[in-house]
Amino acid sequence: MKRLTIKDIAKEFSVSISTVSKALNDSYEISVSTKEKIQKYAKENNYKPNFNALSLKNRKTKTIGIVIPDMLNYFFAQVFKGVEKTANKKGYKIISCISNESFEKEKETIEMLSNGSIDGFIISLAEESVLKNDFKHFEYVINEGTPIVMFDRVAEAINCDKVVTDDFKGAAKTVKYLAKTGSKNIAFISTISNLKVGKKRHQGYLKGLEKANLPINNNLIINILDDDYKNYEKILKPIFEKNTIDAVIATDESSAIAAMKVAQRKGHKIPENFAVVSFSNGILARHSSPKMSTVSQHGEKMGATAAKLLIERLEHKGDSNLEHQTVVIKTDLVERNSTKKS
Amino acid sequence: MKRLTIKDIAKEFSVSISTVSKALNDSYEISVSTKEKIQKYAKENNYKPNFNALSLKNRKTKTIGIVIPDMLNYFFAQVFKGVEKTANKKGYKIISCISNESFEKEKETIEMLSNGSIDGFIISLAEESVLKNDFKHFEYVINEGTPIVMFDRVAEAINCDKVVTDDFKGAAKTVKYLAKTGSKNIAFISTISNLKVGKKRHQGYLKGLEKANLPINNNLIINILDDDYKNYEKILKPIFEKNTIDAVIATDESSAIAAMKVAQRKGHKIPENFAVVSFSNGILARHSSPKMSTVSQHGEKMGATAAKLLIERLEHKGDSNLEHQTVVIKTDLVERNSTKKS
């Protein structure tokens, strides 16, 4: 059962292909009777216009390329879901690639897809790209006329739409909240000190201490560089032993859970005399014991927003040179059981 | 900076487009000197053959459509990763859709993509489709010549390549292992009794009991139909109170974690006098306390296998009518700290 083309239908009714094309597109030029019979036939035989022919003709594909550092990361999976949902609603398909935090993979992907496969990109930078600070591959495709929307891990240097989390405020708010509920020695644990996102959270932490009139203790600022979560407990244990700590704010769930375990083993009671809050809105927080309070990042909303920005730009291309905008998605503190109620 | 076409290059050197095309494809018909200058120029100006033109001409897109019930499920995310990696290695792109367990969404997706957007599908059935037992949309695209590979949740009735987990054996092995390490009253908790996968695990559980010479106690076979994990503890609590239970095998991590918490609250010590094993290889198991032993499903390998099967079929299309095959990926028992060492 070969797929039906416009040509087949034309032959069926002994008319020209343009008549068929117009009939299918409900053109006023075609008589009602022929339109009806052609549309009926097309429907019954499940005619579908060939995607590649349309894309070639229209010079657009109605598909979005999304490049994500790691699909096993719950946050990114949520963003993906948001993108997919919004894009689908507007008739767009999603081509997805995982950069695996690799600069090369990211670059290859971008290049591979900028051959007319997609109309625009939604991207969160690979860690390697951030470290290398090399974004020429993005400039290139933007110059070719392919719009990009970056989210979460964005490149300041690139002029495009962006969607980011309010990391600074999120961290500051959290510290204030911890201080208000009685914590005095609040540690900051980061596994992403490399990334701008991590730096913003760090700054927010410092700002929060300042606002709460708490001193900065550099021993309580813990940057974990090892990226194997299995080692987190081992790394944290000596630090927790040498210092007085009664609260932790962590940049990610895995290190926060490790901190909880180490604290509990030291005899602390959570949340009675030890509080923990983590960035992210993953599943771990909801399954830990006690369930962990988090700074929720609204991944799905970020994805939806990114998709919306991109599609707007795609569909108003002729319109004008819309200014590029950066949308900040605010975080929410989700109080579970690792902190005292405020 | 408009994208370069073969036509532009032809104009640049005042030759015909066919000369350029042949030069770029390194045809023997073209003189070495012209080949060299054209290739050089193309490279320098970043020429890339237009994807849609190629797809239209070749009647293939080198892209795979993947339809997954839920991207927030770690198992599916792993499969996705496996598919992506293998496909990319062989030069294929991935268009991905989330069916959200919805029959309609699955059907629409399949129909939307079977217009020449993709060369073949990799699919795991939406729960609704399983319940409805309606797979006509798959038959349809297969008849049109689009191959499908199903994984994990497969439709027996559809004749296509399949990749499945060894659910029956996995469950049976686990029960035997629990029995060997001293458990006598092994409960079976399922949140997917609807799905064939769930039924197979159930049967495996029964077989395991039989092999271990343990009686079947219907009170210990717990089918949770509520799909909100927040209610699991509430559901399990009375059952754990009314019955003597010293081990649990669960079809998913969330319910297994709930079981652990309920058991612990009842005063059981894990693993000393209460053992827990769960299917899946998610992140929860590695972060629970104690860390949970699991029946690992090797999601990434399943994805890689599915991609391999599909691509083989795509590239040998003319060859012959290859028999459809079903590949069984065996499970492994990963011993962590919720069970006694064997």
Added chain:
DNA sequence: ATGAAAGCGCTAACAT
């Protein structure tokens, strides 16, 4: 060694 022309499936401007 190079070029002309047809065709992949479709649309749309321009006849008739």
Added chain:
DNA sequence: ATGTTAGCGCTTTCAT
């Protein structure tokens, strides 16, 4: 109301 034609970007057969 219907048909002819050119063209989207590319490959390939068949001239020259």
